[in-house]
Amino acid sequence: MRRPARRLRTALTAFTVAALLAGCGAFGDAPTQDAGEPRPEGQAIRVGLPTGVTSFANSDLAVAIEKGFLAEEGLTVEAQNLRSGVSVVQGVVGGALEIGAASIEPVVNAAAGGGDVVIIGAYTDKLTVSSVAPAEVQTPADLRGRQVGVQEVGAFREVMTRMVLNSVGLTQDDVEYIPVDAQSYNAALVDGRIQNAILQTEQAIAVQRDHPGMHTIAELDTIVPEYHYGTYFVSRAWLEANQETAVKFLRAITRAHRFMYENKQETVQIVARTTEFDEDVISQAYDILLGQKGVFPVNTGIDKARIKQTINRMRELAILENEPPVYEELVNPNPIIAAVDSLGVQTGDARWR
Template sequence: MRRPARRLRTALAALAVAGTLAGCGAFGDAPSQSGGEPRPEGQAIRVGLPTGVTSFANADLAVAIEKGFLSEVGLTVEAQNLRSGVSVVQGVVGGALEIGAASIEPVVNASAGGGDVAVIGAYTDKLTVSAVAPADVATAADLRGRQVGVQEVGAFREVMTRLVLQSAGLTPNDVQYIPVDAQSYNSALVDGRIQNAILQTEQAIAVQRDNPGMHTIAELDSIVPEYHYGTYFVSRAWLEANRDVAVRFMTALTRAHRFMYENKDETVRIVAATTQFDEQVISQAYDTLLTQKAVFPVNTGLDKARIKATMRRMGELGILENEPPVYEQLVDAGPVIDAVDSLGVQAGDARWR
């Protein structure tokens, strides 16, 4: 059934409110709640990831764990894979997670709705996804009347779908949204349940390799090159009590990003095991994401102009019901600035951020 624009706006508003009030986990399962007390040094912190199976874009956390960068700063991380970034925001605001990883949209909506959240860093600040379709969908304009896969209204892939549709002069009213879990997009494309999916780079490579006729109809970083993608974020109350933990966390993740650029073979091995794709696919994705596009920041990765441009684009798309937060309300760059200060700024490549 199609979702008219009014229903979409209502659903988005409900999600923004829920994101500021509730704590829930993947597929309806609620993570255990915690009190607001700071955890002792060395005790595990819970980090929520926005897909049921970790993507390459979020695999920096796996690298930081595997290489001991987190243990070296006295942290043990328990990663929890949730349904989408909306669920991760709910978990952080509700106290079930100490740190969340999510695309920027649900974090902005939570902040705009009065949620007590602060972005402290980025995983991939550049977009890493493509719109993939079967052979009979030659361009984005051919999606009119088709079934397209999304996770949740207001979550990352639905927002990216809107951008693809907009590039062809279409709106969500021109297609039929089909709810699909992130790890099921490839199978849904292959069996014909959907005729378009927003896929992470490794997903796009795998489905096109194994299914002749599947092809990319849009690269999102070409449609919106100024768009900020991934965030690490926390509640401001937690940050006030645990700023040193946030600094140590961002130090470990920054080290992981730098390691990934310098160690392809080991990175491919870790990411393949984490994402459940074979090493051939991950090697090809590595060449795209790190060698060609440099999507992982090696310094702060929090460009004020890019983040403000992203919030403006959210407003244009109609996915920001309230006034956008000012940058300083949304972002506390202090932890990652302190991390980079301790490691030294990495320079020598114009792409380094």
Template sequence: MSSRPRRLLAVLFVALSALTAGCGALGEEPEAAASGSPILRIGLPTGVTSFANADILVAQQKGFLADYGVAVQVENFRSGVSVVEAVTEGELDVGAASIEPVVNAVASGGDLAIIGAYSDRLAVSAVTPKDVLTPADLRGRPVGVQEVGAFREVMTRLVLQQGGLTPNDVQYVPVDAQSYTAALVDGRIQSAILQTEQAVAASHAYPNLHVLANLADIVPNYHYGTFFVSRSWLEEHRDAANRLLAALTKAHRFMYANKAETVSIVADATGFDDSIISESYDILLTQRQIFPLNTGIDTNRISATVDSMSQLGILEGSAPPIERLVDTGPASDAIKQLGSVSGARR
């Protein structure tokens, strides 16, 4: 447990509390109930776990994985592109990544399938020096990206598009995911796509920086994060996929109903102070509600996102049919076990 000050008020959503009743206590060993079960190798798309990817850690620390007989080994990767490569090569069982590299892998003939969502709504912002007042002001300036086609580069294109710009109008500078703020501060770059907690921390620490645009405002119907597997793996391990998604959905519901414990777990995972994560919680869960309470798979939104990729020129090949891209079975089966949250759209 972190030694950070605990001055947070718990937020209690009565309906969701009923759904998470009977959960394991913090600190239980979640693998204990999963003894004898194969360990699922899961890859996350950032070097340090982000708030948006913290559901797996909540599921682990609260014992939800153990409740469903699931054991996991979590590994952090440089980007979603790297996670896709690892799943494709059989180094991982389950990948977590933004949707773009998954779509491109399937469009190129890969046998991957999206089975769930960690956060189906965008949780990132474009952060710039305060003298950048509009996206058009980025013309000719250096902007930070990881890899072309990876999530942050795609989000950068969407921001540039708001100013009538293309990548040819700026200078791409490769930056590691955990070095964006430092690169902004020392002037190497003039724009970076940051996770919400990174943006909150940067704005507090460096008054010369500000949020230029929230991507959720630019593309509100864009599908963000996916859990995906190879179809060959899914054919042999569908029950494990169902149980994993049940545990993760239970974690989402717990997170909405238990702010203080969620903040504690996420702060430890991300390395940010509780106050930063508390403010980020209010943005991500209270305001934007980024974590799905039911399946998190809206095939219409996913199709619209693929169309956006095509318009941006980042779709590698023809758009794959939705039935090739998505397998809704595991998420649907998980909700059958848990029961759906009435009134929740996803």
């Protein structure tokens, strides 16, 4: 039996909010350590990633680990793949993660709701996703009455779905939301469970290569070109006690970004192993994400105007559940500024931010 979109969205929203307040995973997948439990001295820094399998957009951490940039800073990092950015926020707020990586929306909503989170850096500050559909859906307008895949309400792909719908005058009430794991979107498209998915670049390339008829109906960086995408964030309490660790972490990540631009072949190999896509797909994705769009910042990647525009866009689409925090409360750029200052600002290319 088909569940009306509004009823499903309401149920998902209630579940997500309740889970965030309780500090457990929205779909049972948040870190299970007791909230606030102290981390023993010398143990790895736990970094939460927002997909069950790491995407190209989050592969900077894998590069930083494999190339030894984190080890050179004296840091050991343990990556934990979770269901979505909502789950990552829960882990940071609950004390089960030291550092979170998530799109900006759940971080802003957590801060607006009184959660102890602060943005300190960016993984990809530009959008890296496309809206992909089967042949019978030619344009976003054709999504009316269709089943569309989302992770959970308020998470990145659901927000991007709203952006696509809004671009043609539709709302989420005009479609049916179907919960799908991030790594299962391609399969759900192919078997017909959903007729639209927000896909990372490598996912979009793979599904269109392997299944003729699948095609891109919208590029999100075209719909909302000034939208800030990915954030590294921590609790304010953790940052106050670990300022130098934050700088070291972000210095290693910045070195990884710079390495990726300068070393395509090795980057493709690392990212292919990390994302579980073949090197041909990742090579094509590399040419788009780094060669054409330059989505990984090589400097701070923190643009105040861009972040404020993103928050305004969230407000317009009713993505914000409360009044947003002021920028100065949401973002602490000092760690990434210190990291870039120690490396030297990189200039000479219009992509460098």
